Structure formats: C-alpha cells, structure tokens
Amino acid sequence: MTTELPGTLEQLPPEFFTAPEGGDIHAGNTRLRSSGCPVKAINYPVGGEGYVVADYETALKGFSDPRLSKRIDNAPAWFRDLVKDASPVLISNMLTADPPEHTRLRKLVSRAFVPRRMEVLRPRIQQITDELIDAFPEEGEVNLMEFAFSLPMRVICEFLGVPVADRPQLHSWGNWLSGAPYPDAESNEKLKDASENIERYLLDLLADRRANLGDDLVSILLRAADEEGRFTNDELVSTLVLLIIAGHKTTANLIGNGTQALLTHPDQFELLLNKPELAESAVEEFLRFESPVYRGTLRVAAEDMELGGCPIPKESFVHLLMGSANRDPEVFENPDELDITRTANRHLAFGQGPHFCVGAPLSRVEGQIAFTTLLRRLPGLRLAVPAERLEWLFDNSTSRGLVSLPVRYDARLAADTPQDA
Numbered sequence: 001m002t003t004e005l006p007g008t009l010e011q012l013p014p015e016f017f018t019a020p021e022g023g024d025i026h027a028g029n030t031r032l033r034s035s036g037c038p039v040k041a042i043n044y045p046v047g048g049e050g051y052v053v054a055d056y057e058t059a060l061k062g063f064s065d066p067r068l069s070k071r072i073d074n075a076p077a078w079f080r081d082l083v084k085d086a087s088p089v090l091i092s093n094m095l096t097a098d099p100p101e102h103t104r105l106r107k108l109v110s111r112a113f114v115p116r117r118m119e120v121l122r123p124r125i126q127q128i129t130d131e132l133i134d135a136f137p138e139e140g141e142v143n144l145m146e147f148a149f150s151l152p153m154r155v156i157c158e159f160l161g162v163p164v165a166d167r168p169q170l171h172s173w174g175n176w177l178s179g180a181p182y183p184d185a186e187s188n189e190k191l192k193d194a195s196e197n198i199e200r201y202l203l204d205l206l207a208d209r210r211a212n213l214g215d216d217l218v219s220i221l222l223r224a225a226d227e228e229g230r231f232t233n234d235e236l237v238s239t240l241v242l243l244i245i246a247g248h249k250t251t252a253n254l255i256g257n258g259t260q261a262l263l264t265h266p267d268q269f270e271l272l273l274n275k276p277e278l279a280e281s282a283v284e285e286f287l288r289f290e291s292p293v294y295r296g297t298l299r300v301a302a303e304d305m306e307l308g309g310c311p312i313p314k315e316s317f318v319h320l321l322m323g324s325a326n327r328d329p330e331v332f333e334n335p336d337e338l339d340i341t342r343t344a345n346r347h348l349a350f351g352q353g354p355h356f357c358v359g360a361p362l363s364r365v366e367g368q369i370a371f372t373t374l375l376r377r378l379p380g381l382r383l384a385v386p387a388e389r390l391e392w393l394f395d396n397s398t399s400r401g402l403v404s405l406p407v408r409y410d411a412r413l414a415a416d417t418p419q420d421a
Contacts, residue, residue: 012042029324039310050317056328058308059320064353069302076315082181086188087195092238112220118361129373130415141384144405148255156247161216173198174245202237251363253292253401255370263383265338273375279368282340288326288347294400296320322348380410
C-alpha cells in the first residue's frame with residue numbers, strides 16, 4: 001500500500017526495489033508513470049529520503065542535471081560513513097565523481113573503450129564464446145546464466161591481463177561489491193572483506209604490471225596515468241574495480257534478459273535466427289525491453305531543488321528508473337512489445353549525459369556475438385521450464401537479471417558448422 005505525502009508526491013513503501021508489486025516490475029512502473037507527479041518518494045527504512053523518477057523525459061533531464069551529484073560527500077552522513085567504512089575501494093573512480101574530477105578520471109579509461117578498439121577484439125570475443133559453448137553437453141539442458149556470466153568475465157579479465165585461475169575469485173568479490181552498501185551489518189562485514197581482498201589483489205597486479213608493461217588494459221591505464229601524472233593508486237584500484245563489476249554483471253544480464261525475451265517471443269527468435277544481420281538492432285531492443293541496469297547508480301541532490309516540477313530536498317537520493325523510462329509510451333511506440341527491428345531506439349540503458357557508460361561499446365559487441373552464436377550453434381533452443389517459473393533477482397543493487405535460465409536444445413553444432421548444413 002502507498003500513502004500520500006503533503007502536496008503532489010506519492011510515498012512508496014521501503015521495499016519498492018526488492019519486492020516490486022506482485023513481482024511484476026513493469027506493471028508497477030506503468031502505474032508509477034501514469035499517476036500524478038513523475039517523481040515519487042520512497043520511505044527509506046533507514047530514515048533517509050529517496051525519490052524515484054519513472055518517466056523518460058524527467059529521467060533524461062536528471063542524467064544531465066549538475067545538481068544531482070555523484071559524490072559520496074554530498075550524501076547524508078550515515079551513508080557516507082557506511083560506504084567509507086565498508087567499501088572505500090568503490091569511491092575513488094569516475095562513477096562517484098562530479099566534473100571536473102569526473103572528466104579527469106573518465107579520461108583515464110575512455111581511450112581504451114572506443115568502438116574501433118572493441119571491433120578489433122571481436123574475433124577474440126567470438127573465439128571465447130565458441131569455447132564456452134564447446135563445453136556444453138552435446139544435447140540436453142544447461143543454465144544459460146552460467147554462460148552469460150562467464151563470457152563477459154573472461155573477456156574483461158583477459159582485457160585486464162588477469163590469470164585464468166583468479167577469475168572465479170574476482171567474480172565472487174565483484175558480486176559482493178555490486179550490491180554495496182547493504183541494509184544489514186553481517187552483509188556489510190562480508191562486503192568489507194571483499195573490498196579489502198580485491199584491493200590487495202589489484203595493488204599486487206598494478207605492481208606486477210608496472211614492471212612488465214604489455215598491451216592489456218591495466219598497462220593502458222598505467223601508461224595513461226604516467227602521461228597525465230595525476231592519478232593515485234587508490235584511483236587506479238577503484239577504476240579497475242568499477243571495470244570488473246560493470247564489465248561482467250551488466251553484460252551478463254543483457255545476455256540473460258535478451259535470451260529470455262527471445263525465447264518468450266518466438267516470432268522475434270525466428271527473425272534473428274534467419275537474419276543475424278539484425279544483431280545490432282536486436283541488442284539495442286533487448287537493452288530497452290528488459291534493461292540490465294534497472295536504475296541509475298548513486299545520485300544525490302546537492303541542494304534543494306525541483307525535478308519534473310516536484311520538490312527534492314538536499315541530500316536526498318534520486319533514482320532514475322531506466323527500466324521504466326525505456327517503456328514510456330510517450331517516447332516508444334508499443335513499448336511493451338519486443339521488436340528487434342525497432343529503429344531510432346533512444347533507450348537509456350547505458351545512461352545519458354556525462355556519465356554515459358564508458359563500457360557500452362564492449363557490452364554491445366559481446367551481446368551481438370553471444371546472441372547470434374547461441375542461435376546458430378544450438379538448434380531447438382528453448383526454455384526448460386515455463387516462463388512464469390523463471391525467478392528474477394531483486395536485491396539492493398541497480399541491476400536486473402535472472403537467478404537462473406534453464407534452457408534445452410537438440411544438438412550442439414560445431415563452431416564452423418552452418419545450422420542448415
């Protein structure tokens with residue numbers, strides 16, 4: 001149930017993010033967009049103030065509004081203390097900075113993720129994709145989320161030059177860090193352990209790479225840091241943590257969410273199967289239709305302000321709901337329909353403005369390769385359980401993905417075998 005605040009604001013229950021109404025996140029978003037003020041208040045259980053933005057135009061403005069700060073120091077004292085104590089390794093990168101600091105930190109990594117460089121990586125990403133599928137049974141059933149997480153983790157770790165044996169541990173640490181901070185003390189203690197462990201690991205990696213510079217991403221960052229001469233070790237470590245987290249979880253959800261969408265829309269499945277050249281527009285539609293990042297990362301009102309005509313007090317959290325904005329009927333025709341041929345797809349899945357996701361080119365290439373390869377190599381691909389039994393993960397993080405995705409297929413074709421051979 002919701003209660004009315006004074007004025008035009010509607011107050012949402014504190015479990016809004018972790019327990020959407022009836023488990024149907026899209027039905028809840030439709031109600032939010034169609035009821036009064038585009039900004040809604042959340043009754044934070046910890047006593048803080050928080051607001052969500054559900055419509056496209058207001059979210060778009062929010063992404064570029066300099067009054068919505070990314071700096072931890074602009075957040076309430078209880079939140080600053082919690083984050084700085086539990087996971088200081090997360091707060092020295094471009095995701096928690098405003099210009100001009102954000103501009104300086106983003107410059108550190110932007111040259112490594114330009115689209116043309118990602119295209120150079122395409123053959124290797126294809127090879128990794130095929131190697132992972134080669135490990136599938138000849139026929140039968142797999143949990144496709146294991147593949148969805150393994151592909152981007154292998155790619156980003158190879159890009160970083162991380163040893164194969166260390167990748168499962170990085171995946172585990174990254175999962176803990178992606179949900180920070182947590183509402184309970186026990187989880188925050190585990191978060192603190194993960195933060196300290198990954199910091200030690202990455203400091204050792206930086207020291208090793210300084211002595212043995214190569215062509216990997218860590219070496220690229222170190223060269224950029226030396227050229228600029230104004231990046232600290234804390235900033236380098238925090239940037240690497242950001243790339244590890246963003247570099248695998250978002251793309252994993254893109255692959256899982258997109259595959260689920262295809263398998264529940266047979267006409268779109270057949271269309272992509274027969275026209276793999278639609279992979280680029282298909283990935284954009286998956287990003288819009290079932291956004292892998294449900295809401296934007298930390299934004300705090302740096303001053304008393306208005307957004308969408310609604311008052312927002314200083315130090316309030318403001319959550320831009322990309323998953324809701326991407327289905328706004330004021331912007332997208334038939335927004336609840338999956339259409340992989342959709343053009344002029346102005347979705348907000350990677351954000352917008354100064355903080356537009358720097359890793360978007362890599363995620364797009366990984367998605368294009370993953371979808372076309374799965375459809376080509378696994379004839380008869382289908383869900384192994386009814387769609388309504390699939391469980392969506394709702395937690396403290398900003399991401400939206402499946403707990404598991406059991407699928408069946410009739411055969412596993414060789415990497416170089418056409419499906420109609």
